Amino acid sequence: MSVSHGPPIAIVYFSETGTAHSLADRLRRKLLRLHFRATILDAEELAKVTSLLFTSSRDRERLIVIFLCATTGNGEIPRHARRLWRFMLRKKLTAQSCFGLEFSSFGLGDASYAKFNWAAKKVHKRMLQLGAVEICMRGEGDESASGGIEHAYSEWELTLCSSLLNLYPIPEGVDAIPDTVLLPPEFSVTVLSDLPPAPITDEAALLKSRVTSTVKLGTVGRNARTTPATHFQDTREFVLTIEGTISDHPELIPGATLLIYPQNDSAAVAALISSQNWDSIADLPLSVSPSVLRWATAKPLTLRSMLTYHLDFTSVPRATFFEVLCYFSNGDEQQEEKLRQFADTGNEEYTQDRYDYADRPRRSILECLMEFESVKIPVEYLLEVFGELRPRQFSIAGFQENKIELLIAIVKYRTMLKRIRQGVCTRYVSDLKVGDHLLYEISPPQAKTPSSDTPVLLIGPGTGVAPLRWLLMNRMKSSSTSLLVFGNRFRNADWYYKSNWKSIDNEIESTDENGIVTITGGNCTVHCCFSRDGNKVKYVQDVLSRQDISASVAQMLVKQNGYVWVCGSKGKMPRAVRNVIEAAIDRIPGYSGQAVVAELDRQGRYVEETW
Template structure:
């Protein structure tokens, strides 16, 4: 029997990403390339591909005893944490699958694995999802190949700095365990790997007429993705105000399941057609721009447009407006010709393991928020082959918006959308890909959306609730308040206290006019603190503070932020009693960073004032375990 000549080392390796924004997917693809250069057989899988991921996880327990041990795969999971310590949306089916009670403690016996968590210490539950996943795999009998790693987006160098260290530890461990076969060497960084997801022109295809946008939208309706119609897109901040905030309303189909407070709408964006044309021209793709493409089956799961051409792929499915990661520059460097200086710079920007080059990449791309399109226009020596396009550009992902209003009778959903538009340190205007798309939509336009139910049920109507929502974080809280106000209310009804914050009372006090129109509403404003108190009913009250308003007495301290309002003695007493003695709930929504921590600290102090010194932390822990402390930040 002839001997088999191996061109790889060790067992197959599955790199599984559990991603919300795409960062863990990008790192998984980077790890896959690194492992292939080291001559391992690495496959990168998304957690939403449940059948393939489950087959890999349970391969050890299902392997026939006579099968060689080195064919039991190694599993490496890169897991992001989202929301209040939750699994990413596309990984929740996998998580539920692993939580089945029927699984024995030996279900994953013999499976070597490790994990890397992508988190942010500005959130209360740092890397909670990755830690839960790691613990669960151990409970099911898998064994740790090497220590798990954790990255912190708020740390110096972000997640990638910690990841680079962990990746090297993992690579060293694998190379120690598995030697290369004789005559097989690792591939150097200057060797171009085959495309992971090759794109080609369909055999015998010719350019076709461009399809209409409405036809494209309808072709993508599948499963949870549904078409909606824009019925309102109106700016609600004054034209003189720097922030353009929209009341963006859509009409869903009549068969849409019921929507409750905390639900989100995922809006599927589109790239600007002029930007797409600019890229096609710059890359000399005009001749193939409107020819049907052939892509791997796994790509067809998310690139659903029919027909799929290069133009529709770039318009609806690939993110040409994002800030590129190291892998973008790494792959692009292989296709730079005629300009050695540009080629060398691309190699440096693509070197994720070099600390100096990482800083250079931050200064060039991240800090000024340069887009992938801009980078390709500046590095004009790069001409990308069609087959590598999916190795260069990331998927264009939907953006979540909290439901602010919902009319079940008409299936109309209202969103509160702050249009992202700002100047960078280079004085260039930058716009958010999704909100730029939404801003240009007209009433009657069709868009693609997905309805996502909340992970945590909203506070019940028969319990008092503290709502904290600065800026557009007030959106889901407005929905909850509308539901509670629609019920019969009196002085004995459970209290609703909303603490709202923004910059200017007269410019961005969202829903102010609506609330004032309530028959029993009244408003008073402190000349000393600047706090507005809007009493809607005897049991429903809003405290609003504004960071850029001036009080009549400029020597008096102003309460600028929501956490400051919570520290007012009477408010702290009300909050403490509500949570400690009356079964109250807390719901905090808004931007991540200092706000959620400061609000948590203020609630901690209020509970200690009510329960006694040293009791605040334990009380908050109880609230979280009971589902009474809900925190949704982004």
């Protein structure tokens, strides 16, 4: 491990869900085995990253930077990396700012989104503009492809390492470190066994200890089920009371999101601790690397509090999880071999086996640890095995006085293993009672909110209607046209915000022969469809295809400088909606729907917020 060669390599990750961070860990280990000096940096660490990128080439040690970039929303840079991206766009930067710096990038995306891997494409292009030199072609991973992101990443990693070794060969007589050798952990984690157990802290005090300049403490004002008790989908109208009013929160405008910091179930935490034989040390103080304290803010910090508030063990494991786990099978050769196979993303058979074991049945990390009984994780490798428990984003449905309104669909279903699976955040939310506290953060909109005199087309099936409801309620008295298209399963069970729509001034309700419900009043029109009620028209894209609606949409966008906002689940819906809108515009002589929508996109007048 003392032998090193070539320039230092900084791996900068732009992560939203943790996948880019996980791949950064994997790349670091691979480069260390090739005796490169590799370190990882979160794009949120602005000062460190900018000092690497923009130090004068005369003063900077020769350096290689590898970007691993996730894309979020409508081709956006992940939240934690946006300050860095804004810095990279500064006008004072020139083609000499990164002159001579060698780099490459890999994008993590999903081809079902219109702006596939745009974050990586934008970062890569900007680095070239600033004078950096591409050391290896940019790679792209597609979550929806066979083998997922990790398969494409494996192929790109081989190309990257080959390029690096061609430029900077391993010194003669030195061999790469074999995969059978366990590398030291990136971050130190030590149980302070010579100290007494940390004092028991109540929930409220521990939450308060985590408050920062951006992470705040709110109080639950309402948590009421809005769907019938007999309905399989539990959807909540959730109200959070915060400090300050509208004047104190200029970022709270339609399109803003609320990030809720969840916590793991105490019984699941206890089960994990027991499975790893950590019971005797679970409540002793922990010492961790200073950089970890940036996000591991619970006080006191113990194994139990780390697992409760900061580490993720309920998600479906990635290949990198099995890659680390195989070193801790304690002599069980059969289990070690199976773990190594699950970690092999270059072998299609093993990739399919991992998919069948973990992804298809939605096995959690905890369940895997319970089944691989020989695995006992040393505490010092805690942060190599478990990723960060990240906050979950929810579109804000309204803000009045000091109360933020949300519409939250509780994730709870039975897997093919006949086990009940719950979303870590929505399980936490579903158990909260009025008066309870939670940690939150407000994220401003990424798209510009349309002015009140701009005609708008709003499309939001399911809980995607939440942010659109906020905008529409603000426009009730507007002189410009507001058209909302909403869809869900059942009219009598899933018609979210029905009372709001029926409160429109001079409201008139009608239902056509295909089951489309229309509510009009003033300059507002709401069209609703319900897919499980036996109607001919089932989905929002079908509503948009109705001749009169299609014609008015086309006129709004082509002749009236309209604005489109699509919210809801990713997949077929956003693409189908775009296709229908393009087809509507094609019917206007002299106009190309594809060209018009592309221009709307460029101007920020066609916004997709999907998940």
